[in-house]
Amino acid sequence: xxxxxxxxxxxxxxxxxxxxxxxxxxxxxxxxxxxxxxxxxxxxxxxxxxxxxxxxxxxxxxxxxxxxxxxxxxxxxxxxxxxxxxxxxxxxxxxxxxxxxxxxxxxxxxxxxxxxxxxxxxxxxxxxxxxxxxxxxxxxxxxxxxxxxxxxxxxxxxxxxxxxxxxxxxxxxxxxxxxxxxxxxxxxxxxxxxxxxxxxxxxxxxxxxxxxxxxxxxxxxxxxxxxxxxxxxxxxxxxxxxxxxxxxxxxxxxxxxxxxxxxxxxxxxxxxxxxxxxxxxxxxxxxxxxxxxxxxxxxxxxxxxxxxxxxxxxxxxxxxxxxxxxxxxxxxxxxxxxxxxxxxxxxxxxxxxxxxxxxxxxxxxx
Amino acid sequence: xxxxxxxxxxxxxxxxxxxxxxxxxxxxxxxxxxxxxxxxxxxxxxxxxxxxxxxxxxxxxxxxxxxxxxxxxxxxxxxxxxxxxxxxxxxxxxxxxxxxxxxx
Numbered sequence: 455x456x457x458x459x460x461x462x463x464x465x466x467x468x469x470x471x472x473x474x475x476x477x478x479x480x481x482x483x484x485x486x487x488x489x490x491x492x493x494x495x496x497x498x499x500x501x502x503x504x505x506x507x508x509x510x511x512x513x514x515x516x517x518x519x520x521x522x523x524x525x526x527x528x529x530x531x532x533x534x535x536x537x538x539x540x541x542x543x544x545x546x547x548x549x550x551x552x553x554x555x556x557x558x559x560x561x562x563x564x565x566x567x568x569x570x571x572x573x574x575x576x577x578x579x580x581x582x583x584x585x586x587x588x589x590x591x592x593x594x595x596x597x598x599x600x601x602x603x604x605x606x607x608x609x610x611x612x613x614x615x616x617x618x619x620x621x622x623x624x625x626x627x628x629x630x631x632x633x634x635x636x637x638x639x640x641x642x643x644x645x646x647x648x649x650x651x652x653x654x655x656x657x658x659x660x661x662x663x664x665x666x667x668x669x670x671x672x673x674x675x676x677x678x679x680x681x682x683x684x685x686x687x688x689x690x691x692x693x694x695x696x697x698x699x700x701x702x703x704x705x706x707x708x709x710x711x712x713x714x715x716x717x718x719x720x721x722x723x724x725x726x727x728x729x730x731x732x733x734x735x736x737x738x739x740x741x742x743x744x745x746x747x748x749x750x751x752x753x754x755x756x757x758x759x760x761x762x763x764x765x766x767x768x769x770x771x772x773x774x775x776x777x778x779x780x781x782x783x784x785x786x787x788x789x790x791x792x793x794x795x796x797x798x799x800x801x802x803x804x805x806x807x808x809x810x811x812x813x814x815x816x817x818x819x820x
Numbered sequence: 821x822x823x824x825x826x827x828x829x830x831x832x833x834x835x836x837x838x839x840x841x842x843x844x845x846x847x848x849x850x851x852x853x854x855x856x857x858x859x860x861x862x863x864x865x866x867x868x869x870x871x872x873x874x875x876x877x878x879x880x881x882x883x884x885x886x887x888x889x890x891x892x893x894x895x896x897x898x899x900x901x902x903x904x905x906x907x908x909x910x911x912x913x914x915x916x917x918x919x920x921x922x923x924x
Binding site: 527 | 835837854855856857859860863870871874891893
């Protein structure tokens, strides 16, 4: 499958000095070019497929080594399948739950323009959830099962969505910091060894970069506004900075899945590497906003050619992940209620389809 | 994105999976862009428009019930896709054109 956004964004790719997301978008484009090049190179072994006597484990490893994509009908180790289902499902759930903190401000956006933009953004998130559930389904689970696992608390979503949006500026901080962290995290996933996930990530990252700019623009407007607006922007950044740093997960020393995921080329960089990349990016962007990042120990380290910074509170991260953050109950209750309240609508749609089939109307699938 | 129809089983709410193909512009062919769940073809088309053509990605959409798609399996690849080495005459480069023949 080719990603049909390839030619569509032609006019949207920013020039070299054109806003905060440019380097990242170029990396997404490069990942897409690499994906096509790998496809053109073809696979190792015979005629784009394992010879009859090839050990599947052997062939799988050869594909990964050659930077080729694993596709749904290829043999793969059970643990590879499981870890991908876990990761992609959690990613999909995050997009869906992530609609809530921002949806919170749709009816209270400060202008019609801002409201329309925010609506479009939340619609995008729904679409991202859909792409990701579709990618997870290629691994042999159904979306219904995954939704069930989310609603019963057996699968997680990103810890960041358990924090409240207390003011309009939070919508800006989420766009800049939360979507920014998501992009830094997701751009390398555009090169993930599992084809359907890599392709979904290419689509998602392109759209996510709009969201980051949208948030950055909100903060920029507020930061250059009245003293009250500036204070609002600064307050939002103060509250969202550390939770955003925590989005990259626990430090490398405590990360359970990292090593195997890196070997399988599901992940390309460690949590700490990506976190550092994010910090370095944000310092420059905060400078342009003329807002302060709430870390007194943030300073350039000439030796490392990177910023030294204070780590987020990982104990808090663990508390939030285990269900004890500020909004965990509210988020999942809301999702459960929407699911329960919508069941009669889903049943009505199914009944209507069944009725039309009995009446032998234009063909629809069962 | 679901090249295997296996995801159809256990769909408790009776909403099947549809594969979505979009033609980016006139004169190009439809490309597979992803899949979605919908109760019937009309809603599948409607949702595909909302999800997959939000930014002028295309001018035409096909939705196909995933169940109706039969995919080749990797194990068949040898038999299915092996370039027939003994049939080189299928390739245009096989034929020698004598010097001096124009427009060939």
